[in-house]
Amino acid sequence: MKKKILIVDDEKNIRLLLKEELTDEGYDVILAEDGAVALRLIREEKPDLVTLDIKMPGEDGLSVLRKIRETDYDLPVIICSAYSVYKSDFAAVAADHYIVKSSDFNELKNKINEILGHKS
Numbered sequence: 001m002k003k004k005i006l007i008v009d010d011e012k013n014i015r016l017l018l019k020e021e022l023t024d025e026g027y028d029v030i031l032a033e034d035g036a037v038a039l040r041l042i043r044e045e046k047p048d049l050v051t052l053d054i055k056m057p058g059e060d061g062l063s064v065l066r067k068i069r070e071t072d073y074d075l076p077v078i079i080c081s082a083y084s085v086y087k088s089d090f091a092a093v094a095a096d097h098y099i100v101k102s103s104d105f106n107e108l109k110n111k112i113n114e115i116l117g118h119k120s
Contacts, residue, residue, distance in 0.1 A: 003048040005022055021105050051108070
């Protein structure tokens with residue numbers, strides 16, 4: 001059975017690009033444009049891993065991360081942000097890993113494969 005990944009990012013192009021990259025790696029991918037949709041999809045879809053942007057309109061990623069940890073502490077979460085400054089934020093420590101966004105998705109794909117035990 002394919003592992004399911006939830007990508008949470010307010011930028012549509014990033015969501016679609018990551019979906020394509022991770023689908024090519026053999027994952028089922030679902031998308032959320034904000035924290036409210038992400039929390040609903042976590043309940044409904046039961047993903048195996050979440051990638052989470054920090055800077056989003058409305059509820060930011062760190063707040064969403066806190067809510068995820070309150071209800072599903074073992075769900076792996078990778079923060080994927082363009083801002084490395086949050087890497088040292090205490091709230092970000094609750095994530096399983098922190099990756100600074102770039103045009104090269106290899107670091108993210110490698111970390112996902114490592115966490116989910118997937119061989120590409």
